Amino acid sequence: MAIFKRPALKTQSRKKREMPQGLWQKCPGCSEVVHEIELAQNQRVCPRCDYHFAQSAKERIENLLDPESFVERDADLRSVDTLQFQGMATYKDRLLKYQNLTGLTDAVLSGHGMIEGYKVAIAVMDFSFLAATMGSVVGERITRTIEYGTANRCAIVIVSASGGARMYEGMLSLMQMAKTSGALARHACERLPYISVLTNPTTAGVMASFASLGDVIIAEPKSMIGFAGPRVIKETTHQDLPEGFQTAEFLEEHGLIDAIVHRKKMRAQISQFLSYFSSTS
């Protein structure tokens, strides 16, 4: 079982910070220029307008869990090109490209750890790896995380982000929806809590399976959340999309999620839920 600890993580993110390119970014929220260090020190939230920049799975785990508590599991699972997908680039090429680009082995990091003393099974998706599409490895890691929670009688936290199914794995990709949801059915039967956290963007197959099945479902502000892509909806219906369509705020307004939680309050909020649901009195 692979373990990585906080110091290792810090080294990694510091390395990133020293990269000469992309030190300054224009904030999509306020159009101000923000320095990389400022973002890194602020959980990648714009200090001026609270815009939530994309955050890596490693950073999220570092921010959510108690120090040194994360134990990664199933790190040795690797996607395979079962269908021998060709197209303009092969699946194998793409996997390799994103493994090199992100330092990740696939689009989710999973394992267990503690949040303010509560033990949790946790899986965090990372959009930078092939748009966090769900293939067999993502589905298997999520399922094993859920099963770990069931076996060890602990809560599950899944931080979702996804562009949907991983087309390159054909129907095996779609079937991960059934597999993960089935595992959640068993976890729920044991009356154990599952906190689903939606980040920007969470869509399609992931949204239509485990991401929508939390006992509580919370989202980061302004996250794009939905089933179908806005372009597809526009092309199909020839309708103008309502203001703020498929944002976390839109979903909250329509009664589809429990709450919108600022990234810097996420850990405290999850911990509060855990204390509510873990209480036996």
Next chain:
Amino acid sequence: MDSQPLDFEKPILELQRRLQDLKNHSNEHELDFDSEVEAMENKIRETRREIYEHLTAWQRVQLARHIQRPFALDYIARCFTEWVELHGDRVFGDDKAMPSGLAKLGSHRCVVITHQKGRDTKENVKRNFGCAHPEGYRKALRLMRLAEKFGMPVISLIDTPGAFPGIGSEERHISEAIAVNLREMMNLRVPSIAVVIGEGGSGGALGIGVADRVLILENAYYSVISPEACSAILWKDRRHAPEAAEALKLTAQDLIGLGVVDEIVPEPEGGAHRDHDLATANLGTALRQNLERLIAQPIGELMQKRYEKFRKLGKFTEGDIAPEGAPLQETIHSREQTSDKSA
């Protein structure tokens, strides 16, 4: 030949035209062309067999979408008796893309959940081309609960290009409707059979597709994405749909190999649309056989098998030496022992 031939059936059509010419000629001139007619008829038979035995994935997709193919309500009319449609999700509306209700299969009372397409514009407007809204999936769930309460098996007939991508769909949370069905179907305390009778379009199909037995008609397809959409993404051009169809491994034969479906229901030569009687009889037989086998088993056992069937879907490598493309679930050893092999 019928009125709506597909492109790849044109050679048969051409031979049939020539056969007709020959017969006409023979009649007009009172000549004996019997041996020529017989030769032509043989040629037609061979050509048909040649074409239909070597259908490409894309040709099967076209058959699965054929407008004359039997749709869910055709199967209900012919395989079942005493059909009573039950309307609505009791919350928002009745989804006409998913007519569902009670029916008897032989002597067995069943809940039947379907996707229904239309054959003309008027019907397609009503059925929304078989693309359901959240209401459809919630009606399905309501009826599954009913089935559970009265101990009736659930049969789903899947035939949809996909769940409807629209504003109302999103506002009423199509994702949640599908997700909840996936979870609840896994826990359903009655036997269940799902059949892909035509198009099995992604999450919209799976939303009523978690079952003890998953059947698929010989020329139906079941895919994570439509070949056209896949082509547009991978080749930046929809014209590569035939290649995409091949690559996606979406045919009944491919899916048996992947373990995604349990059984193929044979179709009449040339597709289900050529002989509704035979097509529906085949499905009726398959449903009855499967149902008999399922109801003979204790529900606890069925649920365990159902879980395991979906649980094992997926291909990946695990451990130190993971040979490319090796079957992997078998190689799983205790994860606690394979330590320190971090990324």
